[in-house]
Amino acid sequence: MSSITLQALSKSYGGTVTVDRLDLDMREAEFLAFLGPSGCGKSTTLRMIAGLAMPDSGRILFGERDVTRLPPYRRNAGLVFQGYALFPNMTVAGNVAFGLQMRRTGKAETEERVRRALELVRMAHLADRLPRQLSGGQQQRVALARAIVYSPDALLLDEPLSALDAKLRAEVRSELRRLQQDLALTTVFVTHDQDEAISVADRIAVMSAGRIEQVGRPEEIYAAPASLFVAEFLGMSNFLPGASDGPGRFRLASGQVLGFGRTGARARGATLAVRPENIRLSRGAPAEAPGDCQAVDAVVEEVLYRGSLVEYRLDLGGTRLTVHRQNGDHDRPEAFARGETVTAAWRARSAILL
């Protein structure tokens, strides 16, 4: 396995900068997800790491080895790209063996490695099937086996699960994570799905317009987004407009002043963000108000039953405020009806200035 370092990596297509002086240090055996909207340069970055696209400038290191100008086959990286086409006229075992045969591996060793790779992805019992006799998830696992069979130094995955339905995706995703940990594979995973990135990666690099906006552990990025862009991309939904009003103070358009606990590293100071699960509703003043309680009055506009939770959509002087209340039989919190005026409260430390 090897660490991966990107230094000031840049690439333009037809005068448009696609990847812009990107720096990144990955540890050995780390699982890193590139997360960002369509067109932000995720695939281009991955293709440069794989050797399928040549950077205009910058360097790529695998461990101490400068691979910037090496062709793909000399980088020893396993690749799985979206679509992951298997050879349709070859069996599962044949598909997995193909890369080894290209590398002139001996017959006995090839058989042994293919068997082990298929066992790792739990496909050994289907080794003699053709791809069309497999489900999408099974094909996906074969593609993974094909990528890991020659003990790559790194695994490079571009939206490898996007063709699967939600249930299968979650299944293959946890298999992938297990495999990556068992083999201690340095893995780069490209996705535009925040849930996927959060549940699978050691660290997430959030990309926007060819640059990394923020890189950190999922819980860091979730709890402390550096910018409005990152917060929005990670599904944060409450953004209160206003203006910073001195240290730790934020003034809403209504004139009400609220406290907050944190300022994003790239904050512009015009938005206060609070997660829906951090807001409590009550009629009148909140019953157990902690010292740093912030409260606003708002009108219930919609009540949506969402299975494990109830979502309240409130109107706060023209701004939408979404509140999630967990369902469960351990307590019976008050229910609120459409049209009611309620108090929405949260702790200052759970609000972030962005």
Ligand SMILES: Nc1ncnc2c1ncn2[C@@H]1O[C@H](COP(=O)(O)OP(=O)(O)OP(=O)(O)O)[C@@H](O)[C@H]1O
């Ligand atoms: N070979 C190419 N020739 C010209 N332009 C390209 C090429 N590859 C990518 N681009 C452009 O570079 C930009 C970034 O593309 P890239 O494929 O890296 O985006 P992405 O983040 O992977 O998006 P998606 O989530 O849609 O896959 C896009 O505007 C794209 O049109």
Ligand SMILES: [Mg+2]
């Ligand atoms: Mg892409």
